[in-house]
Amino acid sequence: MIKGNAVVGQSGGPTxxxxxxLAGVMSAVKNTANIETLYGMHFGIEGFMKEDLxxxxxxxxxxxDGLRQTPSSALGSSRHKVQESDFPRILEVFKKFNIRYFFLIGGNDTMDTIHRVEEYCSREGYELYGVGIPKTVDNDLYGTDHTPGFASAARYNALSVQQAGALARDMKKVDQFVVYQTIGRDAGWLAAATVLAKKQEDDAPHLIYCPERxxxxxxxxxxxxxCIDKYGWVSVVVSEGLKYADGTPVSASQDADKFGNTEFGAMGGASVGLNVHKLLSNKLGLRGEFQITxxxxxxxxxxAIPEDxxxxxxxxxxxxxxxxxGTSAVMVTIExxxxxxxxxxxxxxxxxxxxxxxxxxMPEDYINEEGNFVTDKFLDYIKPLIPELPAFTRLEDKFA
Structure with a gap:
């Protein structure tokens, strides 16, 4: 194998x-004879092209060791989509710093960057080994059972829905509903995972809506x-990517301007929770809350989960x-x-x-036929990833 230097970067949203x-890469390089120096891209591929290493x-x-318990992106992130015009400059920096090993930690767009850069270098006759490291809380990467970061984010959501549900249940004489919005433009994995908050039939969540439906x-x-008739309140979980049958995002405002045009929510995806809240308030005449993390x-x-x-x-x-x-053009997967x-x-x-x-x-059989909750198959998938949530105590039914 060729001797040379390596570079690693972090892209997209952090986890x-x-x-x-990143700590895994840094630790492994110390014991790798054919990698001499490991560089870090400061602010992703954008910083790399500026030689900000x-x-x-x-x-x-x-x-x-400390990085293993530190959140966010220590190197700084980037959402730059590599253009054809960027490739000559990227190769120039590779050559200048004798970089032969290329690692990026990220989601599907990040994997596209490694794929295209590795192919370009191959066409130009430059020996480069590019390997992707999966990352995304959305859990929407192909080829892997789940992505690092998903389980911890899912646990965060489940804990939030569980505790917000306890509050909403006890306050149902004041507020009759609570809407919780999760990240997930194209996939409902995070919304679906909130099912782990439910230990009894009347526990939150009662309804879960994913963008697959x-x-x-x-x-x-x-x-x-x-649900309100049955429990006296309702807990609703929605993904930010929900759409109506005509393709209109639920995040679009249902209010019209003075010209009769539909106004789109100024908060972007965050408006999903607001608009579902409005639907319940306007249609049922009830008061409630919305929560957006x-x-x-x-x-x-x-x-964060230790196993994650x-x-x-x-x-x-x-x-x-x-x-x-000597392996290149692949992403590490969890099987x-x-x-x-x-x-x-x-x-x-x-x-x-x-x-x-x-x-x-999410697979079709992970969502129920009604499109408003998950199935036992999803529970079989998610339970091995997330430890049991805490059990809360209720007063016993002993009346004076």
């Missing part, structure tokens, strides 16, 4: 475990009304091992194995060409 993957090989072991406002009001779930190291942190680290280590062994009723996880690879710029939706 509570993305720095653990950090010498990660000079970092102490205490920094590497069309949102029917009339049916929703009917479903919510049934947005990027909070990406930086909650206090709610470890898998993120292992994915970073695996990427270096693969590249050092599920079930034996004798027990679930374990191993590491594998998927071609970057099959991962790049694609969103993995």
């Amino acid at each position: 509570s475990v993305i720095n653990s993957s 950090w010498d990660l090989s000079a970092q102490s072991d205490s920094v590497i 069309v949102f029917d406002a009339d049916k929703f009001i009917e479903d919510a009304g049934k 947005e990027s909070l779930i990406m930086s909650a190291i206090d709610r 942190l470890q898998r993120a680290f292992d994915c970073g280590v695996k990427a270096v091992e693969l590249a050092a062994a 599920r194995e079930e034996k004798e009723g027990k679930v374990s996880f191993q590491y594998g690879t998927a071609p970057l060409s099959s991962v790049a710029v694609r969103a993995k939706s």
Whole structure:
């Protein structure tokens, strides 16, 4: 294998475990003979093209260990979509710093970047080994059972819905509903995971809506009304990517301006929760709350799952091992194995060409026929990823 230097970057939205993957790369490089210096892209591929690089090989072991418990993106992130005109400059920087090993931690757009850059270098006769490290709270990457960061974000959402549900249940004489919005433009994995908050029939959530299914406002009001009749309140979880049958985002405002044109929500995706709140208020004449966490779930190291942190680290280590062994144009994957009723996880690879710029939706049989909740098959999928949530105590039915 060729001797040279390596570079690693972080792209897209951060997670509570993305720095653990970075620590995995940094740790593995120390024990890799054919990699001399590891550079870090400061602010992703944009910083790389400006030669804004950090010498990660000079970092102490205490920094590497600390990164494993540090949220957000230590290197700084970027959402720059690589253009054809960028490739000559990228190759120029590779050559200047003798970089032969290329690692990026990110989602499907990030995998597309590695794929295209690696192909360009190959066409130009430059020997480069590019390996992707999966990351996204959305869990929408093809080729992997789940992505590092998803389980911790899912637990954050489930805990939030569980505790907000306890509050809403006890305040139902004041507020009759609560709407909780999750991240998820194209896939409903995070919304679906809030089902883990439910331990008894009347616990939150009562209704879960994912972008894989069309949102029917009339049916929703009917479903919510049934829950209110039965429990005295309703807990609703919605994904930010919900759309109506005609393709209109639920985030679009239902209010009209003075010209009769529909006004779109100024808060973008955050308007989904607001508009579902408006539907319940206007149609049922009830009072309620809405809760929108947005990027909070990406930086909650206090709610991170130890196994999630470890898998993120292992994915970073695996990427270096693969590249050092001559493997290129792949993404590290997490593979599920079930034996004798027990679930374990191993590491594998998927071609970057099959991962790049694609969103993995939830399977049809993970969502019920009504389109307003999840199935037992989804529970079988999610339970091995997230530890049991705490059990709260209720007063016993002992009346004076």
